[in-house]
Amino acid sequence: MGSAQGRAPETLVADLSELGSAPLPLVGGKAMNLGRLAAAGFPVPRGFCLTTVAYRKAAPPELEALAARLDAELPGWSPDGGTAHPALDRPDLDHLQLDLGELARQAREMIVTAPIPADVDAAVRAAYASLGSGAAVAVRSSATAEDLPFASFAGQQDSFLNISGADAVVESVRRCWASLWTERAVAYRSANGISHRDVGLAVVVQDVVPAVTAGVLFTANPVTGTRTETVIDASAGPGQAVVSGSVNPDHFVVETATGRVLLRSPDGAGAETGAGAGRAPSLDDARVRELTALGDTVQRLFGAPQDVEWVIDAGKIWLTQSRPITTLYPLPDPAAAEPLGTESGAAADTRVYLCGTLFQGLTRPLTPLGLSVLGSMRNRKGPWKYVNPGLRMYVDVTPAIRNKYGRRYLLRMLPLADGRTGAVFPALLEDPRFGLRQRRPRRKPGPGSAAARSTEARGSVALVGRLIPALLRAGVRPAAELRRAFDYGKQLEADLVLPEPATSFGRLDYAERILDRTVDGLILATLPGPSVGYIMLAAARRLLRGIAKPRELEAVLRGLPNNVTTEMDLELWHLAVTIGANAASREVFLAHSPEELAARYAAGTLPAVAQTGLRGFLDRYGHRAVAEIDLGMPRWSEKPDHILGMISNYLHVEDPEQAPDRQFARAEEHAEARIRDLVERTRARSRLRARQVEFCLRRTRQLSGLRELPKFYIVLALAEMRRQLNKVGAELARSGSIAAADDVYFLEFDEIRVGLRGADLHGIVADRRRLYDTELRRRRIPRLLLSDGTDVEAAMLAKSPASGALAGTPASAGTATGRVRVIMDPVGAHLEPGEILVAPSTDPGWTPLFMTAGALVMEMGGVISHGAVVAREYGIPAVVGVPDATTRLRTGQTVTVDGAAGTIVEEP
Structure with missing residues (x-):
């Protein structure tokens, strides 16, 4: 057998002990990792690797053309076989499903029927003979797209155990090659954007270890994400039973640094029981500690948490596989983390991070430049520190948790912003690592840090000093405040214009400075109005104590005037009505997809009514987008597919009573009726108090709708930044x-x-x-994340699994029964009138869907989150903060949503 090093291009077979630095394209992930383990002295069963050179020799030429057909369907795939530039949206493989299975079947048939080249056959037989006559071996696939940092491909290719005889080994090799083209493997590669032409398959052949006990070890807790815990599943006999899930293994959770068993369940039930309960465990504590220490050493070798398969024979632990754990959420601050394999730091060093982008209604990541721009905004003012694990924005709330007043604030605010976070947070405070600090530690001095803090403090005090009279002015003269807020928008649009001509450097400098020049003025122009509106609502709630229940005031917020997002949605509805009334426009919209309509609009070939109407709408609202706080997301003016899809949805509204403008008018009427009712009930107690209640509620309705305006203007500034950066990007591409x-x-x-x-x-x-x-x-984004990688909610659920009931936070009262429509991304989404919209979360880009939804169910959110507030304004029932709603509910099932009780009940 030849070495894989130095002779990689033509090597057919290499001993596992020689693969310490073998390239991935030659031996695949499994063999490469086994080679590294063997080279480092870990106990690995002897064996050899048949390299991808053999697979390339055996693969028939027709397979290349078939793989090219599959690659052509990959999102963003370029003709030369590399990733061109995928869209900023999740891959959608639905269009592949019609022929995916058939193409995979054809590929397998090609492999199975093709003759094995003579030199490959001879190499396998010779290498097998070197293991001993009739040796029992495991024949296992090792794909080049396998055990990668972002995709493990676990179980996608086949393995064959207890194979004896050269003929059987050669046939098992052929079956491994064919397993590269199972439908599941093809779909997995497509979903991960990996070329079918570039992938190859090596085969590992190893001695079978006669297993007394076997299993799997994770060097980080795969459920909770905790990097300081080792999780071991074990069972008597071969490990395949544990990997395949055909047995209930013994389960151990171990503190890695000390070897202390935190949880053991010998019966696999998940409950902590004594070692003597039921059958005897497959591992004693000494073996558990030995496996934990071995896993920790493996993790240090690879520099990342590992999923390790192991076997114990009569007296020795053998490692049969190690791959990265790809499902863990990234650490909040890897640079500050303890070195892998060392003892954990002091408890006080563990920090708590709250996901800020989830609070903005975003489950998706942000582009790097989008995160950078948000960072420049968030770090200008205030004491908070931020990190961006997983390309999402997290705020470090540890100082607030360790402060008495900070705790009170978070306990009051979190349930309103996100019910699920609010439910988990109190248990977190019981953790001794996050106890209150008796006195504030001194900050370490740094160059210029005191001056910087002093400058920031002076700026914040000056801004607050200007805000106080603005708040008083808004309360006294609300009409003038409304004019001032909207006039600022006109001035902002004028100020955002960059004089032409401009150089690329000039455009870049201008884009970078836009927010610095606008944030303070924007706050002063737009924050006082909605702040006073909600202050007045709080005052009314206090005045109505003993007269009305707090939730009765929700109706006052329905159909609010002066809300730019609501106005946008209604303008879109009126545009749809205009298009629907024009025969030519209606016919085109009903006959074409949003993508086709967008192409026609760009070419100026839509019917005149539709072309002119859409241009007018985009002139006013084209700066908006789905996930619009991310600078990297295309604006509607660039990519109007979403808006065109919404118009097509609206054309299906046939019941006049379901028309969004009618629903909004009813919401206004309901709000006015509730105010009259509350005032009358208060008058029975006190005429003076009744006048105060009416004053507060009228101010609430006048000013609270402005709450969308600050973000509207920020997004307007972001859109201008993007317009300039698009030109800079075009110049970079040209060069x-x-x-x-x-x-x-x-x-x-x-x-x-x-x-x-x-x-x-x-x-x-x-x-x-x-x-x-x-x-x-x-799919899963931790709401609260610890610096050791722990997903706090997942850890809580692991201790107390949720019941089967589907419930969340009541967000908008009322009930609605309808068919579920699960929507993960609003772009191109279709929602029939009256359907129940089920979404991970929402931002203003989703709100056109609200106009025809029967009710809203969200995985994210609390009573003050964007989706909840807009649902109340539109008068549709809403339940938010429903764990795993997008997977536990399915499109087409009929449910009843009770927005007051916070429940979703499936109907027979």
Whole structure:
């Protein structure tokens, strides 16, 4: 057998002990990792690797053409086989499903029927003979797209155990090759954006260890994400039973640093029981500690948490596989984390992070430049510190948790913003690591830090000093405040215009400074009005104590005037009505997809009524987008597919009573009726109090609708930044520094400047796009994340699993029965009138869907979150903060949503 090192291009077979630095394209992930373990001296069963050179020799030429057909369907795939520039949305493989299975079947047939080249056959037989006559071996697949940092491909290819005889080994090799083309493996590669042409398969052949006990070890808790815990599943006999799930294994959770068993369940039931309960455990504590220490050493070798398969024979532990755990959420601050394999730091060093982007209604990641811009906004004022694990914004709330007043604030605010976070947070406070500090530690001095803090403090005090009279002015003269707020928008639009001509450097500098020049003025112009509106609502609630229940005041917020998002939605509805009344426009919209309509609009070939109407709408609202706080997301003016899809949805509204403008008018009437009722009930107690209640509630309705205005103006500024950066990106693409104009959003401002001077930025962009695409596929985002990687909610649920009832936080009263429509992304979504919208979360880009929804159910949110507030304004029932709603509910089932009780009940 030849070495894999130095002779990689033609090597057919290599001993596992020689694979310590073998390249992934030659031996695949499984063999490469086994080679590293063997080279480092870990106990690995002897064996050999049949490299991908053998697979390439055996694969028939027709397979290349079939793989090319599959690659052509991958989102963003380029003809040369590399990733071009995938869209910023999750991959959608629905269009592949019709022929995916058939293409996979054809590929397998090609492999199975093709003759094995003579030199490959001879190499396998010779290598097998070196293991001993008739040796029992495991024949296992090792794909080049396997055991990667972002995708494990666990179980996607086949393995065959207890194979004896050269003929059987050769046939098992052929079956391993064919398993590269199972439907599940093809679908997995497609979902992860991996080329079917580039993937290859090596085969590992190893001695079978006669197992007394076997199992799997995770060097980080895969359920909670905790990096300081080891999880072991074990069972008597071979490990395949544990991996396949055909037995209930013994389960151990171990504190890695000390070897202390935190949880043991010998019967696999998950409940802590004594070692003597039921059958004897497959591992004693000494073996558990030995496995934990071994796993910790393996983790240090690979530099990342590992999923390790192991076998114990009569007296020795053998390692049969190690792969990265790809499902863990990234650490909040990897640079500050304890080195892998060392003892954990002091309890006081554990920090708590709250996901800020979830509070903005975003489950998706943000582009790197989008995060950078948010960072410049968030760090200008205030004491909070931020980190961006998983390309999402987290705020460090540890100082607030360790402060008495900070705790009170968070306990009051979190349940309103997100019910699920609010439910978990009190238990977190019981953790001794987050106890109150008796006195504030001194800050370490740093160069210029005191001056910077003093400047920030003076700026904040000055801003607050200007806000106080503005708040008083808004309360006294609300009509003038409304004019002032909207006049600011006109002035902002004028101020955002960059004089032409401008250089690329000039555009970049201008874009970077926009928010610095506008944030303070924007706060002063738009914050006083809605603040006074909600202050007045709180005052009314106090005045109505003993007269009305607090939730009765929700109706006052329905159909609020002066809400730019509501006005936008109603304008879109009126545009749909206009298009529906025009025969030519209606016919075109009902016959074409949003993408086709967008192409026609760009070409100016829509019917005149539709073309003119859409242009007018986009002139006013084209700066908005789904996930609009991310600078990297295309604005509606660039990509109007979403808006066109909403118009098509509205054309299906046939019942006049379901028309959004009728529903909004009813919401206004309901609010006015509730105010009259509350005033009358108060008058029975006191005429003076009744006048006070009416004053407060009238101010509430006049001013609270302005709450959407600050974000509306910020997004207007972001849109102008994006317009300038699109031009900068186009220049970078022309010069060859990046491949496509929108690559600019995967760079920082300083990097863009370097690119404008001619630097090659392709590598930086490719790495960040890979990370972004990986994070797009992530479904679970921790709301509260500890610095050791623990997902606090997941850890709580692991201790007390949730019941089967589907419930969340009541957010908007009322009941509605209808068919469920689960929507993960509003772009291109279809929602029939009266359907129950089930979503992970929402932001203003989702609200056109609210106009025809029967009710809203969200995984994220509390009573003050965006989706809840808008649902109340539109008068539709809403339940938010429902764990796993998008997976526990399915499109088409009929449910009743009770927005007052916070429940979702399936109907027979």
